[in-house]
Amino acid sequence: MSVKHEERDTAPLHPSSQSDIDDLEILINSPPYPSSVLPAQPPPPPPTIPISTTTSSPPLLKSTPPTKSTVPSNSSRVVGGGGGGFGSAPNTLTEPVWDTVKRDLSRIVSNLKLVVFPNPFREDPGKALRDWDLWGPFFFIVFLGLTLSWSASVRKSEVFAVAFALLATGAIILTLNVSLLGGHIIFFQSLSLLGYCLFPITLGAIICMLKDSIIIKIVVVCVTLAWSAWAAYPFISTAVSPRRKALALYPVFLMYVSVGFLIIAID
Amino acid sequence: MDLNNNQQPVGENYSHPEICFFHVLFKAASLAFYILSALFFNNFVIIFVVTVLLAALDFWVVKNVSGRILVGLRWWNEIDDNGESVWRFECLDQESMARMNKKDSWLFWWTLYLTAILWIFLGIFSLIRFQADYCLVVGVCLTLSIANIIGFTRCHKDAKKQLQQFAAQTFAGQVSSRISSAFSVV
Structure with missing residues (x-):
């Protein structure tokens, strides 16, 4: 169990916010499990332990096959908690490397879809991006820094370093902000979400780099800003209680706007 | 349990040379690129992107x-149905763990720790030279490296604990089943 989470749980809340908490709990608990519309989410790797007599793993069992039969209960032993009712899900600890690559790629694609086609009226937006990964944030931050430094005429490296530091620390501070507001969001989940929501802005930056007209730039940045904010809105607003929604959303929007200004004003 | 009977002798070779190669390749590549690029070309953007990309791949x-x-x-973090963050630590069962190649695991742990130590040294150097932007590169690489160290160290501890628990459980289970069978005979 992460330390951050415990901190968040014990974060002192004002007594008057109890109603908020109740509302939030109702909000969280109300959707029963089957109603979740997890969009094309691959099931998490099931934490089952393989029976050691399995022969499905060429890399692991290159040595002599075991002659001893193992205890049958070994197969159902689960490390680190329950498997979440996945039954006899395929074991992923001995899978070929290619399967791991494919699973991670499909996860990135599904996470990206959530942001590219945002749907604030999704039934359970809080559950989205549950399968977080940090590839998206990493790539988008680096791409954004690259496009900014390319479009900058002087001191390209400083621009890149400043853009990277701004975006990375910005994402971390925003995440801290959400969790300090008593939000039900995990640090990495939020980091992943904020990073994926940079995707439209990155697109906008690339378009701005190619076009020189200032009017087109402003229009493109405004559109992509709205797109990014629209994508980030459902996640952040369900993470915190309704009364503090604005407090959590405002800094996010502020960071995106400042990035937009950076894109317009870079040359 | 005679688990160590068919173990590799000390002089035996790596059982997964290609995996070992990639395990070392990206670590060495990111470190080497960071060190050598300063000598050959002085473009911070390229150094940053390539080094961090290699570190992320590693x-x-x-x-x-x-x-x-x-x-x-293996370790990972996931979010359960209640929205709580759960750290999962997985390990193979006892028999497969005992069959692990000693050289493989030796290489794994040593390169894991050595990379972080080297990054710390490089970070100290860049601090001494007052290069804040290069500190950024080292900081990102060091964070990634340390995250893996923490994850795998905790995972290793967890695996040991699980094995002990499992051994105790099976022993207790055997004893109880014997007692019950004895009773059923009576």
């Missing part, structure tokens, strides 16, 4: 591939 390889194949461990 992070992924260690976390998802070489960890489970070389030492049979």
Whole structure:
């Protein structure tokens, strides 16, 4: 169990916010499990332990096959908690490397879809991006820094370093902000979400780099800003209680706007 | 349990040379690129992007591939149905763990720690030279490296604990089943 989470749980809340908490709990608990519309989410790797007599793993069992039969209960032993009712899900600890690559790629694609086609009226937006990964944030931050430094005429490296530091620390501070507001969001989940929501802005930056007209730039940045904010809105607003929604959303929007200004004003 | 009967002799070679290669490749590549690029060309953007990309690839390889194949461990974080963050630590069962190649795991752990130590040294150098932007590169690489160290160290501890628990459980189970069978006979 992460330390951050415990901190968040014990974060002192004002007594008057109890109603908020109740509302939030109702909000969280109300959707029963089957109603979740997890969009094309691959099931998490099931934490089952393989029976050691399995022969499905060429890399692991290159040595002599075991002659001893193992205890049958070994197969159902689960490390680190329950498997979440996945039954006899395929074991992923001995899978070929290619399967791991494919699973991670499909996860990135599904996470990206959530942001590219945002749907604030999704039934359970809080559950989205549950399968977080940090590839998206990493790539988008680096791409954004690259496009900014390319479009900058002087001191390209400083621009890149400043853009990277701004975006990375910005994402971390925003995440801290959400969790300090008593939000039900995990640090990495939020980091992943904020990073994926940079995707439209990155697109906008690339378009701005190619076009020189200032009017087109402003229009493109405004559109992509709205797109990014629209994508980030459902996640952040369900993470915190309704009364503090604005407090959590405002800094996010502020960071995106400042990035937009950076894109317009870079040359 | 005679688990160590068919163990590799000391002089035996790596059982997964290609995985070992990739395990070392990205670590060495990111370190080498960071060190050598300062000599040959002085473009911070390229240094940053390539070094961090290599470090990120190394992070992924260690976390998802070489960890489970070389030492049979894997860690990850997931969010359960209640929205709580759960750290999962996985390990192979006892028998497969005992069959792990000693050289493989030796290489895995040593390179894991050595990379972080080297990055710390490079970070100290860049601090001394007052290069804040290069500190950024080292900081990102060091964070990735340390995340894997923490993950796998905790995973290793967890695996040991699980094995002990399992051994105790099976022993208790055997004893109780024997007692019950004895009773059923009576």
